[in-house]
Amino acid sequence: MLPFKSLLQLDKSSVTPIFIQVSEQLSRLIRAGTLGAGQRLPGTRQLADLLDLNRQTIVAAYEEGLAQGWLESRSGSGTYVATHFPEVKPQAFVEKKADEQSRIQPGYAFESVTFLVRPVLTTSAGLHLDDGFPDIRLAPMEELSRAYRSYFRWGNPQAHFGYGDTKGHPLLREQLSLHLNETRGLQTTPDNIMITRGSIMGLHLTGQVLLRSGDVVVTGEMTWAGATMNFQKAGASLRTVPVDQHGIDVNALAELCKQEGSVRMVYVTPHHHYPTTVTLRPDRRIQLLQLAEIYKFAILEDDYDYDFHYLSRPILPLASADPRGMVVYVGSLTKSVAPAFRIGYVVAPAALIDELARLRRIIDRQGDPMLEFAIGQLFKNRDMKRHFRKSLRTYHDRRDRFCDLLATELGDTVQFTKPDGGMAVWTRFDPSIDMEALATQAGQQGLYLSNGLAHNPPGQQLNGTRLGFASSTEEELERSVTILKKIIRKND
Structure with a gap:
């Protein structure tokens, strides 16, 4: 067995919780190759005794490693280093009166670069399922x-x-x-x-x-x-x-x-x-x-x-x-x-x-x-820091509510995965839905959303877009989804 008591150096005076220290140091050992892919870790009770810690601390550390993807649990066998890691190897001027055209185009040539043409995003009034912007009403x-x-x-x-x-x-x-x-x-x-x-x-x-x-x-x-x-x-x-x-x-x-x-x-x-x-x-x-x-x-x-x-x-x-x-x-x-x-x-x-x-x-x-x-x-x-904590709680609630609305109100026309973080949901719409028409009709009813065309790789039609939830209250999200639902049903 590896000398875990020597390898894991814990600082009980640190503001970082002990279980986080254990989890982070285990991940470092994995990155360094000290712990190899598929290697079995000591049982929680055994490692707790070695480190003179409460067993629940080790349980929490292993759960953190599982959540981060460094570890995997095998029923009835124990906790192991995840098996999908690669092997780690150390390593004369004439005055002329200006005409109207000169106010638009110069008299000299310049190159207009087409790939720089991109709409300027502005914060619009009314409802919006944007690219994933913060709610400025929460700003300190x-x-x-x-x-x-x-x-x-x-x-x-x-x-x-x-x-x-x-x-x-x-x-x-x-x-x-x-x-x-x-x-x-x-x-x-x-x-x-x-x-x-x-x-x-x-x-x-x-x-x-x-x-x-x-x-x-x-x-x-x-x-x-x-x-x-x-x-x-x-x-x-x-x-x-x-x-x-x-x-x-x-x-x-x-x-x-x-x-x-x-x-x-x-x-x-x-x-x-x-x-x-x-x-x-x-x-x-x-x-x-x-x-x-x-x-x-x-x-x-x-x-x-x-x-x-x-x-x-x-x-x-x-x-x-x-x-x-x-x-x-x-x-x-x-x-x-x-x-x-x-x-x-x-x-x-x-x-x-x-x-x-x-x-x-x-x-x-x-x-x-x-x-x-x-x-x-x-x-x-x-x-x-207080602003981040407050915003995180608010955006977490809004994400959950928005994803519930997508699933219950638009579930037969959209596909999405609830994101672990961020401020937008990547949403794929049924191929029968015209995204350009949807975005245009939504805008006519006071709801902004992107048509998603900018996200399409060359030659592909994803029919998807980012729907931002963070900048809207839960009530605003409900109204937004209601508008989308009505438009989609009307166009069926």
Whole structure:
């Protein structure tokens, strides 16, 4: 038997519960290969005696491992390391009067890039089943207002209104580093963080720094257009791999790497794949990190809604298990608080952060220091943490109610899986339903929803769309589903 008493080092003074410490350390042993696939673990009573713990603590730790996908239970036999893990291997100017046309078209030529044509999303009045936006009515407005006022009373006023650090306000970087380390298992300092105006800016800067014309970027067959547009603008050549109920197909990625010979970047949304909301399975996470080391490509991890997970604890980001600095981690408070709060961040090794900041300086000298300071204060005072807890409870209830409505009112015309987290449900409609007509007729009745056409891979008709539930109250969700039901029945 492995010396578990030596391998599992527990800190009873830590704020992290003991059962979480046990579960996390077991997962690290699995990632390191100390515990192999299919290896039987000690019984709960036996391990509790070895570690001088209550048996229920070990039961809870094993249940956490089962929920995370690291362990599996065999009836009448015990608890084992999950069998689907790969083997771990260490590793002269004439003035002329302007005519009307000149106000529309310039007198010189320029290229209009068609792939940049994309509707601008705005928050519409009335009912909406959107892409998965937060409810701005829950945003901590009073707390934010107090934090803004404190900015004018704090420190040297002259410094407040001059130029600031291109990487972002020091307070927010410091507090965000602490927050990410605590909640996502990252090991950052403020030097590893740059504040941006939303995650889209982080994706753009990363693409501009890392990509050159012809570089291969791999995404899932279905993915976020905002990301691929940036890669294309950087001159990259896009490749795709399939996506199933466990996330992107990493085996297909491995084959693609062999065929291409050189892959520069892989873009993933592993916590909740966009648009389908599925979570990338742990063994695929390990294999993806291994492939990055072998083929020397960067992993661009877009973790757009990590703060909202409704079952157990969320699976930690790829960046938390990245020993070689292969992951660039991008996130945002847009989905956590409100779209108007243009606060995003990039987490990466300090050398890349420095280069990103140099590029950012020539297009956007700095962010909004007042907003960044205020958000930093909310983290420092734990107001942001309270907001996350409150929102999580509310969105959890709304998810459950919305999924019940879909099942009971539209069950014969839609297919969906209740998502473990996030703020939208990926919903496939019966092929007989015209999604464009459905979205148009719903809009005529005061309900916005996307027709889903942007999610279709080339040559495929998914007849699916993301239906956001978080930004609507339960009563608003009921009215929305009622409108959809009436339209579908009318068109039968």
